[in-house]
Amino acid sequence: xxKCARLDAASFRLWLAFFPSLLxxxxxQAVACGxxxxxxxxxxxxxAGFNVAKQQPRRTRPSGSERLVELLRAESSDDSGSDEASxxxxxxxxxxxxxxxxxxxxLQLDGHSTGEDRREEAAAEVRRxxxxxxxxxxxxxxxxxxxxLVGMLDSDDPDLHIAALYALLNLGIGNELNxxxxxxxxxxxxxxxxxxxxxxxxxxxxxxANFLGLSALDSNKPIIGASxxxxxxxxxxxxxxxxxxxxxxxxxxxFNLSIASVNLPLLVDAGLVPALLEVVGDxxxxxxxxxxxxxxxxxxxxxxxxxxxxxxFAILVDVLGWSDAxxxxxxxxxxxxxxxxxxxxxxxxxxxxxVVSALLELTLLGTPLAQKRASRLLEILTMDKxxxxxxxxxxxxxxxxSAPLCGxxxxxxxxxxxxxxxxxMSEERRAVVELVQQxxxxxxxxxxxxxxxxxxxxxxxxxxxxTAPSTTKSLPF
Numbered sequence: 333x334x335k336c337a338r339l340d341a342a343s344f345r346l347w348l349a350f351f352p353s354l355l356x357x358x359x360x361q362a363v364a365c366g367x368x369x370x371x372x373x374x375x376x377x378x379x380a381g382f383n384v385a386k387q388q389p390r391r392t393r394p395s396g397s398e399r400l401v402e403l404l405r406a407e408s409s410d411d412s413g414s415d416e417a418s419x420x421x422x423x424x425x426x427x428x429x430x431x432x433x434x435x436x437x438x439l440q441l442d443g444h445s446t447g448e449d450r451r452e453e454a455a456a457e458v459r460r461x462x463x464x465x466x467x468x469x470x471x472x473x474x475x476x477x478x479x480x481l482v483g484m485l486d487s488d489d490p491d492l493h494i495a496a497l498y499a500l501l502n503l504g505i506g507n508e509l510n511x512x513x514x515x516x517x518x519x520x521x522x523x524x525x526x527x528x529x530x531x532x533x534x535x536x537x538x539x540x541a542n543f544l545g546l547s548a549l550d551s552n553k554p555i556i557g558a559s560x561x562x563x564x565x566x567x568x569x570x571x572x573x574x575x576x577x578x579x580x581x582x583x584x585x586x587f588n589l590s591i592a593s594v595n596l597p598l599l600v601d602a603g604l605v606p607a608l609l610e611v612v613g614d615x616x617x618x619x620x621x622x623x624x625x626x627x628x629x630x631x632x633x634x635x636x637x638x639x640x641x642x643x644x645f646a647i648l649v650d651v652l653g654w655s656d657a658x659x660x661x662x663x664x665x666x667x668x669x670x671x672x673x674x675x676x677x678x679x680x681x682x683x684x685x686x687v688v689s690a691l692l693e694l695t696l697l698g699t700p701l702a703q704k705r706a707s708r709l710l711e712i713l714t715m716d717k718x719x720x721x722x723x724x725x726x727x728x729x730x731x732x733x734s735a736p737l738c739g740x741x742x743x744x745x746x747x748x749x750x751x752x753x754x755x756x757m758s759e760e761r762r763a764v765v766e767l768v769q770q771x772x773x774x775x776x777x778x779x780x781x782x783x784x785x786x787x788x789x790x791x792x793x794x795x796x797x798x799t800a801p802s803t804t805k806s807l808p809f
Contacts, residue, residue: 429471431461432461432468432471432472432475433475435454435457435458435461435472435477436454436472436475436476436477436480438450438451438453438454439451439454439455439458439477439480439481439484440476440480451480451484451492451495452489452491452492452495455481455484455492455495455496455498455499456495456499458472458477458481458499458502458503459495459498459499459501459502462499462502462503462505463502463505466506466507469502469503469505469506469507469510470507470509470510472503473503473507473509473510473513477499477503478500478503478510478513478514478517479517481496481499481500481503482496482500482514482517482518482519482522484496485497485519485522485523485526486522490532490534490535493526493535493538494534494535494538497523497535497538497539497541497542498538500514500519500542501538501541501542501545504542504545504546505545508549511545511546511548511549511552512549512551512552514542514546515546515549515552515555515556519542519546520546520555520556520559520561521559523539523542523543524559524560524561524564526539527539527564533573533574533575536568536574536578537574537575537577537578537581539564540564540565540568540578540581540582540585541578541581543556543561543564543565543581543585544581544582544584544585544588547585547588547589548588550591550592553588553589553591553592553594553595554592554594554595556589557589557592557594557595557598557599558598561589562586562589562595562598562599562602562604563602565582565585565586565589566582566586566602566603566604566607568582569582569583569586569607570607576616579616579617580616580617580620583617583620583621583624584620586599586604586624587620587623587624587627590624590627590628591627593630593631596627596628596631596633596634597633599628600628600633600634600637604624605625605628605634605637605638605641606641606642608621608624608625609625609641609643609644609647612647612648612651613647615657618651618657618660619657619659619660619663622651622660622663622664622667623663625638625663625667626663626666626667629667629670629671630670635670635671635674635675635678638667638671639671639675639677639678639681645668645671645678645681645682645684645685645687646685648664648667648668648685649664649668649682649685649686649687649690651663651664652664652665652668652687652690652691652693652694652706653690653693655697658698658699658702661694661698661699661702662698662699662701662702662705665691665694665698665702665705665706665709666705668682668687668709669705669708669709669712672709672712672713673712679712679713682713683713687709687713688710688713691706691709691710692706692710694706695707695710
């Protein structure tokens with residue numbers, strides 16, 4: 333009986349919330365009664381309306397309560413014409429709420445007591461209602477729809493699995509509270525158990541889609557990463573049987589997880605870096621793969637994993653030449669810039685991969701962001717080579733120039749300095765310098781032709797300094 337009373341009270345409060353015009357009339361009644369009782373008038377207040385004494389006040393100026401009564405009466409009379417439309421809207425809201433209650437009731441009954449299992453139908457209805465209606469998502473969650481949906485993942489019926497997974501997916505769209513509630517209800521581990529026991533492609537794709545949605549919430553990232561979901565997502569990404577949509581969902585979920593630094597060691601241990609480098613050339617996922625690698629280089633473990641991967645720098649240098657994929661160029665330049673800034677061995681590997689010519693081209697033809705990153709990377713590599721050549725020159729007794737001649741130096745002084753530097757060189761070293769100079773000049777001409785610039789194009793002093801023959805260009809590119 334107490335339970336029924338509570339349900340009746342809750343229904344009554346909800347019914348009142350859907351009737352603003354009724355609340356307005358109740359407020360008018362209460363204030364009017366209070367005003368006349370305060371003035372000592374006798375009247376009758378009750379029921380749907382009220383009767384007040386007809387004796388007129390002797391005061392010519394109404395009190396504040398009387399003025400409020402008059403305003404409320406005026407508003408009530410103004411709204412009387414729209415009562416029918418308001419009642420129709422209220423009726424629709426009540427019917428919608430009753431429908432949500434009915435759906436949740438079906439989910440909470442497993443069919444043992446009624447002999448009819450309508451959970452699959454109810455889950456499909458939740459999926460439909462929550463797809464485009466944020467209010468329905470909130471109301472369904474408050475009515476307790478999430479726990480029975482998560483419990484359906486323990487059943488043996490694959491159809492129930494599919495219906496529950498997509499209902500949970502739609503409930504979490506744009507709703508952080510629902511995403512947290514789904515994880516708190518134990519959905520992550522149930523999904524992992526389900527994907528290991530059920531080889532259905534439809535179930536796997538639905539689980540990957542749920543991991544994508546749940547991993548968007550920061551508080552869920554460490555939980556999903558520690559649950560063992562990373563190998564499952566990586567397997568879905570690499571599998572040739574995975575649909576293009578599920579493959580995109582998998583790499584995006586991995587990107588979400590990589591934002592949390594606590595997940596980076598787990599991603600490295602799963603072998604994600606080599607797997608990503610293998611598919612950089614796949615234009616369907618290349619941009620997302622490079623974005624994921626950009627998160628990796630923010631940590632020491634990620635940079636070491638990238639350095640250890642075979643042909644990593646050759647792959648990234650090749651991306652710098654993708655003139656039709658400017659976002660990929662920018663991300664590859666960022667990755668190389670961070671790697672070069674942190675490690676000398678990585679700088680040497682980049683030079684061996686031919687990064688200089690690609691960077692020179694990018695400084696002319698790339699986007700402003702790509703040009704900025706390419707210039708910074710060239711600066712790092714030039715300073716590093718200048719230091720190494722200076723150290724070698726000091727040990728061998730050969731005079732060396734620590735940086736390219738540029739700025740206000742005249743052509744004559746530059747040529748004179750180059751001649752002095754070459755006098756102490758051996759024949760082999762001088763030949764290497766000349767070969768480097770010829771290679772850089774050839775690359776500059778090729779860049780000019782690709783940019784459709786005139787043949788007599790004069791490069792800036794900075795680029796002239798980069799291509800100037802000096803002992804800083806002692807290694808072939």
